[in-house]
Amino acid sequence: MNVMITGAAGGLGRALANECGRRGYNMFLTDINEEGLLCIKRGLERQYDVVVAAAACDLTNPESVDKMLDVIDKYGIRFDMLLNIAGLDFEGGFIERDREKLVKIVSLNNAATLRITHAILKRRRPGKPFTIVFVSSLASMFPMPLKATYAASKRFLLDFAVSLRQELKRENVNILTLCPGGMVTTRETLCSIKAQGFWGNVTTNPLESVARNTIDRALSGKCIYVPGILNRVLSFLGKIIPRSWIAAVIYWRWNNAQSKWLNNH
Amino acid sequence: MKTIVITGASSGIGLETACTLTKKGFNVLGVARSEANCSRAEEKILSENPDANITFFLADLMQQREVHRVAEEINKYLNERCDGELYALINNAGCVRSWYMTTEEGYEQQFALNHLASFLLTYKLMPALIKAHGRVIMTGSESHKGIKVHWDNVKLFRRYNPLTAYKQSKLCNILFAKGLNDRYAAAGIRAYVVDPGLVNTDIGNKETGSLVNLIWSIRKRYGVSPEIPARTFAFLCEQEIPPEGLYYCLCKEKNYSRQVTSENADRLFELSERLCDIHYGRVQMI
Numbered sequence: 001m002n003v004m005i006t007g008a009a010g011g012l013g014r015a016l017a018n019e020c021g022r023r024g025y026n027m028f029l030t031d032i033n034e035e036g037l038l039c040i041k042r043g044l045e046r047q048y049d050v051v052v053a054a055a056a057c058d059l060t061n062p063e064s065v066d067k068m069l070d071v072i073d074k075y076g077i078r079f080d081m082l083l084n085i086a087g088l089d090f091e092g093g094f095i096e097r098d099r100e101k102l103v104k105i106v107s108l109n110n111a112a113t114l115r116i117t118h119a120i121l122k123r124r125r126p127g128k129p130f131t132i133v134f135v136s137s138l139a140s141m142f143p144m145p146l147k148a149t150y151a152a153s154k155r156f157l158l159d160f161a162v163s164l165r166q167e168l169k170r171e172n173v174n175i176l177t178l179c180p181g182g183m184v185t186t187r188e189t190l191c192s193i194k195a196q197g198f199w200g201n202v203t204t205n206p207l208e209s210v211a212r213n214t215i216d217r218a219l220s221g222k223c224i225y226v227p228g229i230l231n232r233v234l235s236f237l238g239k240i241i242p243r244s245w246i247a248a249v250i251y252w253r254w255n256n257a258q259s260k261w262l263n264n265h
Numbered sequence: 266m267k268t269i270v271i272t273g274a275s276s277g278i279g280l281e282t283a284c285t286l287t288k289k290g291f292n293v294l295g296v297a298r299s300e301a302n303c304s305r306a307e308e309k310i311l312s313e314n315p316d317a318n319i320t321f322f323l324a325d326l327m328q329q330r331e332v333h334r335v336a337e338e339i340n341k342y343l344n345e346r347c348d349g350e351l352y353a354l355i356n357n358a359g360c361v362r363s364w365y366m367t368t369e370e371g372y373e374q375q376f377a378l379n380h381l382a383s384f385l386l387t388y389k390l391m392p393a394l395i396k397a398h399g400r401v402i403m404t405g406s407e408s409h410k411g412i413k414v415h416w417d418n419v420k421l422f423r424r425y426n427p428l429t430a431y432k433q434s435k436l437c438n439i440l441f442a443k444g445l446n447d448r449y450a451a452a453g454i455r456a457y458v459v460d461p462g463l464v465n466t467d468i469g470n471k472e473t474g475s476l477v478n479l480i481w482s483i484r485k486r487y488g489v490s491p492e493i494p495a496r497t498f499a500f501l502c503e504q505e506i507p508p509e510g511l512y513y514c515l516c517k518e519k520n521y522s523r524q525v526t527s528e529n530a531d532r533l534f535e536l537s538e539r540l541c542d543i544h545y546g547r548v549q550m551i
Binding site: 009011014015017018035036039040042043044046047184185187190193194201204206207208209 | 328329330363364365366367368369370371372424425472474475539540542
């Protein structure tokens with residue numbers, strides 16, 4: 001089994017790479033952070049008896065992606081699974097934020113994800129089942145004031161993934177969309193989850209079990225995975241409550257949490 | 266003057282131990298993560314003893330490349346000013362986590378900091394320790410009892426339980442000390458573990474979730490002052506003839522878990538050597 005993981009040096013990427021290592025899958029890892037990428041590659045090779053290749057790449061830059069694809073083609077690597085983990089978020093009000101940073105959310109979360117998905121689909125192992133995981137978010141279920149661009153970019157992934165899944169069913173490709181709540185991956189996410197207080201705590205998913213279940217569900221042909229019972233209830237409520245009401249409630253909550261978070265810094 | 270390295274020296278037990286040892290005339294090299302905490306710690310130590318010899322090195326020991334970097338800085342310092350001799354290494358830095366979090370290498374953080382960082386740092390400083398017939402002291406815990414090492418799942422990837430991870434990392438500390446004595450006693454090295462008891466520090470309040478935070482905030486009120494374990498560290502450093510025991514509390518030997526065997530220690534060495542990509546030798550008895 002050959003697995004391509006983007007964003008492999010980050011929290012969720014590392015957890016999934018660990019999970020793949022435990023299952024004995026060979027991996028091709030990429031991330032913009034070259035040093036971090038080499039660290040996780042070393043860590044995986046020391047722990048598991050698997051082949052790990054890694055190449056740093058800026059997925060938002062087509063030339064950088066082409067360079068990585070050249071490496072892949074040079075060795076004729078063919079894949080059985082693609083884990084699209086790379087993504088980013090900047091919180092805060094729309095007009096208060098830097099213009100280019102906002103655009104970057106969409107160019108990485110959406111444009112770059114399309115680019116790499118297309119490229120790796122073309123390099124899937126012929127005649128074998130293929131699996132893709134997109135990382136959307138619980139945020140994709142609601143309109144989210146103060147996280148508007150991020151939530152909308154995740155909504156794009158959710159809708160795109162579900163449609164693409166239908167398109168590629170006949171090609172023996174399964175696509176799972178992961179919609180987690182918060183996950184404690186870095187010191188910063190820990191701070192922001194703490195700032196959200198009670199709701200931050202109860203919507204937080206344990207990283208290790210999310211990683212394991214994601215691979216299990218992707219392999220067994222599931223479509224959407226929302227980890228945690230409460231998160232499933234919340235995502236159901238998102239479907240039946242009028243969207244303008246949800247936006248009002250979420251604005252109120254985020255405003256409180258973010259002012260608390262900013263006060264701490 | 267004898268030089269001692271203490272990790273996690275900017276707060277809690279490490280800070281108090283650094284304070285006590287400088288007062289006893291040791292040259293102390295502290296390692297800690299936050300620059301602000303280091304300067305605060307340095308101020309406190311100098312305010313209690315203006316003649317204290319204290320130097321701080323910055324490093325986030327959870328990350329292995331940081332351990333490598335700081336070990337080189339310390340070795341350079343030792344070669345330039347201490348004839349390349351290190352009298353004692355106190356592996357005290359430790360953490361508690363509420364959630365499964367990983368280091369850059371993808372290792373579970375409590376295991377990485379509480380055990381692997383000590384394992385790697387000790388290895389890197391071993392030549393200086395051997396030269397001084399030095400001592401290696403770990404900050405352990407009574408909680409190392411009542412648990413076995415989960416060999417098939419050391420990083421506790423399935424069903425992460427913060428307390429289990431902590432207990433296991435503290436059992437690793439004492440297995441590491443046992444393994445060091447097995448390997449290096451002939452070279453004059455002695456390794457110890459200090460049980461600090463329940464101490465009023467902030468370990469459970471740093472980067473943990475609400476539940477662990479709350480429990481620890483209540484529990485630490487019943488803890489003793491960090492001066493109490495600092496005395497035990499000082500006791501182990503001061504004895505001219507190295508004491509024979511392994512596990513100490515309140516300056517006295519104490520019984521440890523039956524899991525602490527040479528066989529388990531060897532197994533831990535083998536695993537940790539793989540995870541750090543190093544190889545400890547074994548000094549033969551002459």
